[in-house]
Amino acid sequence: MAEVLVLADHAGGRLRKATAELLTLARRLGEPSAVHVGPGADTAQKTYAKYGAHKVYVVDDADAGSYLVAPQAEVLAQLIEKVSPAAVLIPSNAAGKEIAARLAIKSGSGLITDAVDVRAGDDGAPETTQSVFAGSYTVTAKVTTGTPIICVKPNSAAIEASPEAGAVESVDVTISDAAKAAKITDAQPKKATGRPELTEAAIVVSGGRGTGGDFSPVEEFADSLGAAVGASRAAVDAGWYPHSNQVGQTGKQVSPQLYVAAGISGAIQHRAGMQTSKTIVAVNKDEEAPIFELVDFGVVGDLFSVLPQATAEVKKRKG
Amino acid sequence: MDADARREPWRETTDRRKEDEARMNIVVCVKYVPDAQSERTFQESDNTVDRAVDGLLSELDEYAVEEALKIVEAAGEGEVTVVTVGPGAAADALKKALQMGADKGVHVQDEALHGSDAVATSLVLAKAVEKATDGSPELVLTGMSSTDGVMGVVPAMLAERLGLPQVTYASELTVGDGKVTIRRDGDTASETIEASLPALVSVTDQINEPRYPSFKGIMAAKKKPVEAWSLADLGVDAGDVGLDAAWTAVVSFAKRPPREQGQLVTDEGDGGTKLAEFLSAQKFL
Structure with missing residues (x-):
């Protein structure tokens, strides 16, 4: 052979x-x-x-x-x-x-x-x-x-x-x-987050423009699920999250079992990075957001109330 | 020779060397791609990308053009040449780059190119870069990937063919003292990478904010030279490019059934609980 x-x-x-x-x-x-x-x-x-x-x-x-x-x-x-x-x-x-x-x-x-x-x-x-x-x-x-x-x-x-x-x-x-010929002369390790790596994670929770720069509900929900944290291009361009966490055409392409998009409208640029995820969930205030066309489950609502409640419920169920 | 130079003969040579170092000639490779906002598809006849839809300069290449312009502006002297390989309509991609401020364009166009894969494209680009620089490229810039094929392999292939070090995914770029230094945002570390010139550098969308062409830029672009080269001009055998010469083949393609929209609930104070219930029912908890 x-x-x-x-x-x-x-x-x-x-x-x-x-x-x-x-x-x-x-x-x-x-x-x-x-x-x-x-x-x-x-x-x-x-x-x-x-x-x-x-x-x-x-x-x-x-x-x-x-x-x-x-x-x-x-x-x-x-x-x-x-x-x-x-x-x-x-x-x-x-x-x-x-x-x-x-x-x-x-x-x-x-x-x-x-x-x-x-x-x-x-x-x-x-x-x-x-x-x-x-x-x-x-x-x-x-x-x-x-x-x-x-x-x-x-x-x-x-x-x-x-x-x-x-x-x-x-x-x-x-x-x-x-x-x-191309030598790495310096490498500043990233601060360890304890979270799985984005492209390898079974679950990814991403935040976008809708976070307004506050990723804490996204991170806390991710941690309750043992998930990696991602970000949309809008959030990265605004300087709210590192580029290495960007999901989309110019960032990482992810294909997890579960993808949660919070406050992300779902522009084609973002979809290119996550559309092959097995199960897709979104939370967005705007019920017209294109991301909802892709979801298996969507919540039309404010991520700042939906995610903390979901985090508490997940923790309770996991015991 | 003036009086000063006669007394200090080193002065003239040093100054001249400084001038040579400052002068940067940069080649930027760009691609004309179908607009991502339009309906992109394949041609039934030969499984190649349908390029009949509206196209434009690949957005990710604008960052490479911008960076080249900034380097030459900072050096005070030099020239930015934009090279593209593609059908007639690809002239639009060159035009956009010239309007932004690039000095001249090279358009490699040939019937035989239809269906070329990344391997063939990198061959043609390499020959075009060599011809445009009389065989000695100084700095070659590219975007991080195209927005249609998105393999992101042409920069590395081009570097391999040109025998240049490749320094890719730059989010910062400095050129000077005969070398390039970039910073890039890796998965586990922020890295600094160095290579001596000549080199090939690919840049990400983090590196700059591409300028919009000014009215003056748009008018000036009309007078800028664009060379039209065929495969014969480059000494490339037509049998080495195109669909038949591709080293890979698309066996079949299928439109993915649109994802059926699942359940949508409006948060009435219990949206988070419902979300957790869904995850539990799907066995994610």
């Missing part, structure tokens, strides 16, 4: 959920091999094995993390040469897509990004599903040239354990000087 390379998304060996999702999906196409670039492979190895990695390729280059995307692209290009995989799966986040883009050119391979599903097609080659035009169309696509390179959005698959050996294989690859 052919190998399927999965690029691990990790920080010093601490894996993000997307990696287990990709390993789960990779099993549909062949035998998954995790690709670990940077330190911390020892810590991550158990997780790779648990989710079905037969092999773990480790490139322990301490420098790799200090440079943008090019080193990972070089590692994957050299692995493609070496093992001729059936496909390469990469998380569809900003960095993942750029790694994939450089890899596609380097290896002469077709690239699909933002897939929400991957499966083996009739001929055994991978076939993907994407949601386009702000979620108004579903597209099925395949790669026709080279090694299929597929970026899969987080939350696209339920993770399933399927233990394999996860045999660590140290690979000697050379990272060129050219790949070390």
Whole structure:
């Protein structure tokens, strides 16, 4: 059975959920091999094995993390040469897509990004599903040239354990000087909120213009549900919430089990970032707000009274 | 040579070098996209995006044009060239950029381009950027993604093809001393990233407020040069672009059934409780 390379998304060996999702999906196409670039492979190895990695390729280059995307692209290009995989799966986040883009050119391979599903097609080659035009169309696509390179959005698959050996294989690859041209010279960590990460969260509660800048009811409701907090572009542009929390075309695209939009009108820009959520709930004073066209449940009312009441009720029911 | 320079010969050379450093030539790559407010769809015949609907300069590219203008204005000297690859109507995207203040435009247009994917587009853009800069681009700016394809991969592909470092998703950009420095808002940290010139930088919608073309800008744009290049002009083989050359294929597309509106309640003092009841019934609690 052919190998399927999965690029691990990790920080010093601490894996993000997307990696287990990709390993789960990779099993549909062949035998998954995790690709670990940077330190911390020892810590991550158990997780790779648990989710079905037969092999773990480790490139322990301490420098790799200090440079943008090019080193990972070089590692994957050299692995493609070496093992001729059936496909390469990469998380569809900003960095993942750029790694994939450089890899596609380097290896002469077709690239699909933002897939929400991957499966083996009739001929055994991978076939993907994407949601386009702000979620108004579903597209099925395949790669026709080279090694299929597929970026899969987080939350696209339920993770399933399927233990394999996860045999660590140290690979000697050379990272060129050219790949070390864009250097991260400073990183100021964000204050930890204790909330799950936006793109990985099962539940997202977002606030918009209707908060008037006061996100406390949004945050408290999110915390009662164990949810991530998002914000509309209007709220971010007003300086009420950080850009890294923006949901929409120019922010994050999220696809949680439950999306709650509070005080967000639902402009197309915002819809592009959340329309594929499984269940959508909105609270808005304006009953004409376009967001209500999408909802499974909507409350026409003031978020400053509806959300605190809902928060109290959720806490009560959760005991 | 004047008297001062004769006495201090270093003065003239230093001044000249300073001048060269200050002068910034920037290429901005832009895209003409279907208006997101209109009904966007695919063509039944070949599964490509229907570009017959009204189009415009991709909103996210305006930030790149604005940033280029600001850099050249600050440097006091330089030139902003706007490059687009697209059908005849894409001239509108160039026009908007020229009206904002860009100095000249390049329009790559060729029948064979229809249906090109990101891989082919990046090839054509790379050749156009090289031709527009006599093979030595200094600074290439792009938006963070288009508003139609939204893959966000062309900047990275273009950097790979041009052999340039890519510095992407800039929310602040400084150019000077032969390098670019950006700040970007990552998921876990606010990062500062540096690369020496030449480089490719993509910018987000956080970086600036794009200007509206002034009346003077609109009038001036009419006299600005726009080069029309074909694939042959760029030395690109028509067989390497277009739908048939795409490295990916859309197998099928389907309009998603509109979400059926669910239950809507008006808050009469119990809206929050009802919301919690719904979440409980859906097993979210």
